[in-house]
Amino acid sequence: MTTSDSVDSAVELILNSNFAIAFTGAGISVESGIPPFRGKDGLWSKYDPNVLDLNNFFLFPVESWKVIKEIFYDFFGSAKPNSAHIALAELEHRKMIKAVITQNIDNLHTIAGSKEVYEFHGNSRMLVCPNCGENYVAAEVDLNEIVPLCNKCHGVLKPDFIFFGESITTLAYQKSVEAAEKADLVIIIGSTGEVTPASMIPTIAKQNGAKIIEINPERSLFTDSVTDVFLQGKATVIMEQIINELKLKV
Numbered sequence: 001m002t003t004s005d006s007v008d009s010a011v012e013l014i015l016n017s018n019f020a021i022a023f024t025g026a027g028i029s030v031e032s033g034i035p036p037f038r039g040k041d042g043l044w045s046k047y048d049p050n051v052l053d054l055n056n057f058f059l060f061p062v063e064s065w066k067v068i069k070e071i072f073y074d075f076f077g078s079a080k081p082n083s084a085h086i087a088l089a090e091l092e093h094r095k096m097i098k099a100v101i102t103q104n105i106d107n108l109h110t111i112a113g114s115k116e117v118y119e120f121h122g123n124s125r126m127l128v129c130p131n132c133g134e135n136y137v138a139a140e141v142d143l144n145e146i147v148p149l150c151n152k153c154h155g156v157l158k159p160d161f162i163f164f165g166e167s168i169t170t171l172a173y174q175k176s177v178e179a180a181e182k183a184d185l186v187i188i189i190g191s192t193g194e195v196t197p198a199s200m201i202p203t204i205a206k207q208n209g210a211k212i213i214e215i216n217p218e219r220s221l222f223t224d225s226v227t228d229v230f231l232q233g234k235a236t237v238i239m240e241q242i243i244n245e246l247k248l249k250v
């Protein structure tokens, strides 16, 4: 495994694939201004990951909501898709990839134009009442209240994304596994591979014979275990190179 392979080899794999999927992590959104969770300047170096622990949220909703609002609504809210998100939407539009499986909750793939997006950890766009199941659009709820309450039952609303200790949304999980089992190519962008069961998705594809392209400035848990073509670099830089190559070749 060289430290970094060539974009050409990745482009050949994409052109020869029949069922390619993308698997993205927080790293694809870093160049949209959303810090990663881990690594230098990661969110977990500034905030206690416990704010996203389900039991902690129910025990200390006021403290949890204060940090959740700051990170996921005040800060994330203004982020825009970058050229890597847009490149994946273009590849789907050209029928060169079938779906994006993302660990991200920032909605940037959908905003970029991707249609088939499986949100493994849910999405910060919606809030849900754990008590009665009522759903709310986060943008229509006043998050300046100490804790947002359900209009129906006055329960404390929760962002509709997966907390630590919470089971994964079955539909997204099921669609992701089905896609991984069919895939003959996975393009991993910006993930440490440290969080399960999400990080099993590329492994499932690999076990079914898929080739794995990985884009990341750093090596990850995928690099020496499942990756076939490691493109060391930022998501926008590498994806722009891939799109340019493909336009030349198709």
Ligand code: APR
Residues within 6 Å of the ligand: 024, 025, 026, 027, 028, 030, 031, 035, 036, 037, 038, 039, 042, 103, 104, 121, 189, 190, 191, 192, 193, 194, 195, 215, 216, 217, 218, 219, 220, 233, 234, 235, 236
């Ligand atoms: N382009 C591509 N990758 C990048 C970039 C970039 N510009 N900048 C950083 N990265 C890489 C880092 O090298 C790292 O491998 O993105 C990854 C970010 O790591 P994490 O923040 O741990 O992201 P991820 O692996 O997706 O975390 C999975 O952890 O806390 C949970 O639910 C949360 O979905 C998240 C999950």
